[in-house]
Amino acid sequence: MKQDLQIATLAGGCFWCLEAVYQEVDGVHSIVSGYCGGTQSDPTYEQVCSGATGHAEAVNIFFDPDKVSYEKLLDIFFVIHDPTTLNKEGADIGTQYRSAIFFHNDAQKQHAIKTIELLQNSGVWDSQIVTEIVSASTFYEAEQYHQNYYRDNPNQQYCQFVVAPKLSKFRQKYLNNSKA
Numbered sequence: 099m100k101q102d103l104q105i106a107t108l109a110g111g112c113f114w115c116l117e118a119v120y121q122e123v124d125g126v127h128s129i130v131s132g133y134c135g136g137t138q139s140d141p142t143y144e145q146v147c148s149g150a151t152g153h154a155e156a157v158n159i160f161f162d163p164d165k166v167s168y169e170k171l172l173d174i175f176f177v178i179h180d181p182t183t184l185n186k187e188g189a190d191i192g193t194q195y196r197s198a199i200f201f202h203n204d205a206q207k208q209h210a211i212k213t214i215e216l217l218q219n220s221g222v223w224d225s226q227i228v229t230e231i232v233s234a235s236t237f238y239e240a241e242q243y244h245q246n247y248y249r250d251n252p253n254q255q256y257c258q259f260v261v262a263p264k265l266s267k268f269r270q271k272y273l274n275n276s277k278a
Contacts, residue, residue, distance in 0.1 A: 103127050104163050106171050107134055107200035107234050109154035110179035111187025115261050116157045118248035119178050119268045125165025130158045131240045131247070134200050135232060143241055149192045156200065158237055168206055172199070172213045177271055178264045181217075182225035188260060197227075200234035207231060 110116055113131040120126050133146050136153030146153045159171060179187055181197045201207040210231045218227050239245075248261045 102162065102164075103160045104168065105202055106159040106161060106168060106206070107156055107202065107237060108159065108171070108175050109134065109156035109196060109198040109200070110175060110181070110229075111155070111195050111197075112190055112256075112260065113155040113157050113240065113244065114247040114257070115178065115187075115264045116175075117246070118261050118265050119174065120157065120159050120171070121246075121249070122265070122268065122273065123161075123166055123171070123174065125162045127160045127162060129160070130237075131244045132156060132158065133194075133238045133240060135198060135230075135235055139236075140238055143244065146194050147192070149194060153194060153238070154196050154198050155194050155240075156198070156237065168209055169213065172209060174268065174272065175199075176213070176217055178268055181214075181227045181229040182223050184228045190260075197229040199229060199231050200237075201231060202234050207233075 108116060117129050117131050120129050133141050133153035134156040136151040138145060138151040141151040141153055145151050161171065179197060185191065185193045185196045187195045199210040201210055214227050214229060217223065248257050251257055
Protein backbone atom coordinates (compact mmCIF):
# COMPACT_ATOMS: atom_id res chain seq x y z
CA MET A 99 0.00 0.00 0.00
CA LYS A 100 1.18 3.51 -0.78
CA GLN A 101 2.86 5.05 2.29
CA ASP A 102 1.13 8.44 2.25
CA LEU A 103 -2.43 7.14 2.27
CA GLN A 104 -4.76 8.29 5.01
CA ILE A 105 -7.72 6.48 6.50
CA ALA A 106 -11.31 7.56 7.02
CA THR A 107 -13.77 5.37 8.92
CA LEU A 108 -17.46 6.02 8.29
CA ALA A 109 -20.75 4.33 9.14
CA GLY A 110 -24.01 5.29 7.47
CA GLY A 111 -26.36 2.36 7.09
CA CYS A 112 -25.33 -0.81 5.32
CA PHE A 113 -21.63 -0.96 4.54
CA TRP A 114 -22.35 -2.32 1.07
CA CYS A 115 -23.74 1.10 0.08
CA LEU A 116 -20.80 3.09 1.37
CA GLU A 117 -18.31 0.70 -0.16
CA ALA A 118 -19.94 0.82 -3.61
CA VAL A 119 -19.95 4.61 -3.71
CA TYR A 120 -16.44 5.21 -2.40
CA GLN A 121 -15.03 2.66 -4.83
CA GLU A 122 -15.86 5.19 -7.55
CA VAL A 123 -14.08 8.14 -5.95
CA ASP A 124 -10.82 9.15 -7.59
CA GLY A 125 -8.12 9.13 -4.94
CA VAL A 126 -9.62 6.27 -2.95
CA HIS A 127 -7.08 3.47 -3.00
CA SER A 128 -9.11 0.74 -1.26
CA ILE A 129 -12.06 0.14 1.01
CA VAL A 130 -12.64 -2.50 3.66
CA SER A 131 -16.10 -3.25 5.02
CA GLY A 132 -16.24 -4.11 8.69
CA TYR A 133 -17.43 -3.32 12.18
CA CYS A 134 -16.43 -0.43 14.46
CA GLY A 135 -17.55 1.18 17.68
CA GLY A 136 -18.51 -1.88 19.66
CA THR A 137 -17.34 -3.80 22.68
CA GLN A 138 -16.95 -7.39 21.51
CA SER A 139 -13.68 -8.62 20.02
CA ASP A 140 -13.82 -10.21 16.56
CA PRO A 141 -17.59 -9.98 16.10
CA THR A 142 -19.32 -11.90 13.33
CA TYR A 143 -21.94 -10.42 11.02
CA GLU A 144 -24.66 -12.33 12.84
CA GLN A 145 -23.49 -10.99 16.22
CA VAL A 146 -23.36 -7.40 14.92
CA CYS A 147 -26.82 -7.77 13.38
CA SER A 148 -28.20 -8.84 16.75
CA GLY A 149 -27.34 -5.38 18.07
CA ALA A 150 -25.67 -6.88 21.13
CA THR A 151 -22.05 -6.01 20.23
CA GLY A 152 -22.52 -2.26 19.88
CA HIS A 153 -20.71 -2.18 16.54
CA ALA A 154 -21.80 -0.24 13.50
CA GLU A 155 -21.41 -1.52 9.98
CA ALA A 156 -18.59 0.73 8.74
CA VAL A 157 -15.98 1.13 6.07
CA ASN A 158 -12.30 1.93 6.29
CA ILE A 159 -11.46 4.14 3.33
CA PHE A 160 -7.79 4.35 2.40
CA PHE A 161 -7.32 7.52 0.36
CA ASP A 162 -4.65 9.72 -1.18
CA PRO A 163 -5.12 13.21 0.30
CA ASP A 164 -3.36 14.69 -2.74
CA LYS A 165 -6.25 13.47 -4.89
CA VAL A 166 -9.27 13.63 -2.59
CA SER A 167 -9.65 15.49 0.67
CA TYR A 168 -11.14 14.19 3.88
CA GLU A 169 -13.67 17.03 3.58
CA LYS A 170 -14.76 15.74 0.17
CA LEU A 171 -15.20 12.24 1.62
CA LEU A 172 -17.44 13.75 4.31
CA ASP A 173 -19.38 15.75 1.73
CA ILE A 174 -20.10 12.54 -0.19
CA PHE A 175 -21.01 10.77 3.06
CA PHE A 176 -23.72 13.31 3.85
CA VAL A 177 -25.15 13.15 0.33
CA ILE A 178 -25.54 9.37 0.17
CA HIS A 179 -27.25 8.68 3.49
CA ASP A 180 -29.75 10.33 5.82
CA PRO A 181 -27.86 11.55 8.89
CA THR A 182 -31.07 12.59 10.65
CA THR A 183 -32.48 9.14 11.39
CA LEU A 184 -31.28 7.56 14.62
CA ASN A 185 -30.11 3.96 14.20
CA LYS A 186 -31.81 3.67 10.84
CA GLU A 187 -31.05 4.00 7.16
CA GLY A 188 -33.99 3.26 4.91
CA ALA A 189 -35.47 -0.10 5.90
CA ASP A 190 -32.32 -1.09 7.81
CA ILE A 191 -33.01 -0.54 11.50
CA GLY A 192 -30.76 -1.04 14.52
CA THR A 193 -27.72 0.48 16.17
CA GLN A 194 -25.51 -1.34 13.65
CA TYR A 195 -26.91 1.02 10.97
CA ARG A 196 -26.24 4.25 12.87
CA SER A 197 -24.60 7.25 11.28
CA ALA A 198 -21.09 7.75 12.67
CA ILE A 199 -17.78 9.35 11.84
CA PHE A 200 -14.94 7.51 13.56
CA PHE A 201 -12.10 10.03 13.56
CA HIS A 202 -8.43 9.02 13.58
CA ASN A 203 -6.94 12.35 14.65
CA ASP A 204 -7.93 15.78 15.90
CA ALA A 205 -7.96 17.28 12.40
CA GLN A 206 -10.58 14.72 11.27
CA LYS A 207 -12.60 15.40 14.41
CA GLN A 208 -12.58 19.14 13.77
CA HIS A 209 -13.54 18.68 10.09
CA ALA A 210 -16.43 16.44 11.12
CA ILE A 211 -17.70 18.93 13.70
CA LYS A 212 -17.43 21.81 11.24
CA THR A 213 -19.13 19.86 8.45
CA ILE A 214 -22.08 18.94 10.64
CA GLU A 215 -22.42 22.50 11.96
CA LEU A 216 -22.41 23.89 8.41
CA LEU A 217 -24.95 21.34 7.22
CA GLN A 218 -27.21 21.84 10.21
CA ASN A 219 -27.16 25.61 9.76
CA SER A 220 -27.68 25.39 5.99
CA GLY A 221 -31.18 23.97 6.24
CA VAL A 222 -30.33 21.08 3.91
CA TRP A 223 -31.93 18.76 6.46
CA ASP A 224 -35.29 19.51 8.09
CA SER A 225 -34.37 17.47 11.16
CA GLN A 226 -31.42 17.49 13.54
CA ILE A 227 -28.31 15.61 12.33
CA VAL A 228 -27.68 12.66 14.69
CA THR A 229 -24.35 11.50 13.26
CA GLU A 230 -22.01 10.47 16.05
CA ILE A 231 -18.46 11.83 16.02
CA VAL A 232 -16.34 9.40 18.01
CA SER A 233 -12.74 8.34 18.21
CA ALA A 234 -11.96 5.37 15.99
CA SER A 235 -11.77 2.16 17.96
CA THR A 236 -10.66 -1.25 16.79
CA PHE A 237 -11.96 -1.96 13.31
CA TYR A 238 -12.82 -5.58 12.58
CA GLU A 239 -12.86 -6.61 8.93
CA ALA A 240 -16.16 -8.15 7.88
CA GLU A 241 -16.33 -11.61 6.42
CA GLN A 242 -14.91 -11.98 2.93
CA TYR A 243 -18.32 -12.29 1.25
CA HIS A 244 -19.10 -8.70 2.37
CA GLN A 245 -16.05 -7.25 0.58
CA ASN A 246 -16.79 -5.79 -2.87
CA TYR A 247 -20.37 -6.90 -2.36
CA TYR A 248 -22.04 -4.69 -4.94
CA ARG A 249 -19.36 -5.33 -7.57
CA ASP A 250 -19.76 -9.08 -7.06
CA ASN A 251 -23.58 -9.08 -6.72
CA PRO A 252 -25.02 -6.18 -8.75
CA ASN A 253 -28.20 -8.09 -9.59
CA GLN A 254 -28.96 -9.12 -6.01
CA GLN A 255 -32.30 -7.62 -4.90
CA TYR A 256 -30.90 -5.46 -2.06
CA CYS A 257 -28.23 -4.15 -4.42
CA GLN A 258 -30.83 -3.25 -7.04
CA PHE A 259 -33.25 -1.50 -4.67
CA VAL A 260 -30.94 0.05 -2.06
CA VAL A 261 -27.32 0.24 -3.24
CA ALA A 262 -27.94 1.14 -6.89
CA PRO A 263 -30.08 4.23 -6.12
CA LYS A 264 -27.39 5.58 -3.75
CA LEU A 265 -24.76 4.96 -6.39
CA SER A 266 -26.92 6.73 -8.96
CA LYS A 267 -27.41 9.71 -6.64
CA PHE A 268 -23.65 9.91 -6.11
CA ARG A 269 -22.91 9.66 -9.84
CA GLN A 270 -25.42 12.38 -10.70
CA LYS A 271 -23.98 14.81 -8.16
CA TYR A 272 -20.27 14.09 -8.49
CA LEU A 273 -19.31 12.21 -11.59
CA ASN A 274 -21.11 13.46 -14.66
CA ASN A 275 -19.71 10.34 -16.32
CA SER A 276 -16.18 10.84 -14.95
CA LYS A 277 -14.34 10.07 -11.71
CA ALA A 278 -15.12 12.17 -8.61
